[in-house]
Amino acid sequence: MAYKELSGNIFNTKAMAVVNTVNCVGAMGKGIALDFKLRFPEMFKEYQKICFQHLLKPGQILPYKKSCPIILNFAIKDDWKDPSKVEWIEETLQKFVDNYKKLGITSIAFPWMGAMNGGIPLETIKFLTRKYLSTLEDIDIEVYDFDPDVPCSLFKTLEDMVQKNEYSTSELEDLSGIKARYWVKIQDAVNDPKTKSINNLCHYIVKGKRIIGKTNIERLFVFLTRYKDGNITAGKSLF
Structure with a gap:
């Protein structure tokens, strides 16, 4: 089992689960979330339904298990127009650490959450990601620095x-x-x-x-x- 930081396209991962960063109002219009919406339209419909019922809150994780890979939607924004918050990123990371064994996840791919459209400095995100994930010994973790020139x-x-x-x-x-x-x-x-x-x-x-x-x-x-x-x-x- 290993923790790796990579440059490339997260959609090329062989991991059994992938993290998508989302807001709580049902919009996936920019960044990695838009890519997920386009690639997994049924996931988007389910996520949007949950949001319209006001059931998703910042700091929560919404799993979607009907796709391969499994998608974990990390709610790190409230409204799409607003920035992410460090405490919401920490909350989702802690929830993941507490629950990945229950979900049976043995490998997962992350983006640098909140560093692009979230408005949080990349070095802050790297510190938090390493803090929560780098010492886990029973799961393979990939963290992707997006390279727009890498094909899927x-x-x-x-x-x-x-x-x-x-x-x-x-x-x-x-x-x-x-x-x-x-x-x-x-x-x-x-x-x-x-x-x-x-x-x-x-x-x-x-x-x-x-x-x-x-x-x-x-x-x-x-x-x-x-x-x-x-x-x-x-x-x-x-x-």
Whole structure:
């Protein structure tokens, strides 16, 4: 068992559980939480339902066990507009230490919680994370410093699909709901050597504008997840 600090993409982890940092008002619109929302839409719906019932409070952990990996939503904000608080981060870390054995978790991946959109200095977060987690001896722990250039399996799936030229843009429109003209832009971006990850693609700019907006990003994630799992077939659109 080991504690490791890594640079990379947390969604490449092989750990049985992953930590997502959330607020208590049902919004996952920025940072790592948005990535979780796009990759695990059913988790987001369940989290949002709990929030709308005012059942999630700062300092609590909301587990989601229906996915692989298991997702532990650490509530380190109240409203998304407000910063995180050190005491809420400490509360969630202590709750994790007290309960990971009961949950049967033997490996887990963390981000540096609250260091990006949470507004807390990274060195403070590192101190707290090491304080609570680095001495645990019966669990594998990875803590990720996010690298936007590291690809995940979904980007590799997209890259492979573009290189194979398996579908026409009109077929891709039927399968994904993304207009053919946007697929042309997506394909051009994927073929650009500077595009190394989904993050790069989502921020790819042509003539001062991002090539893909929020709705199409959501559709792309759904499509790539289905494609990766072998759940799409060309020419079988519903009428």
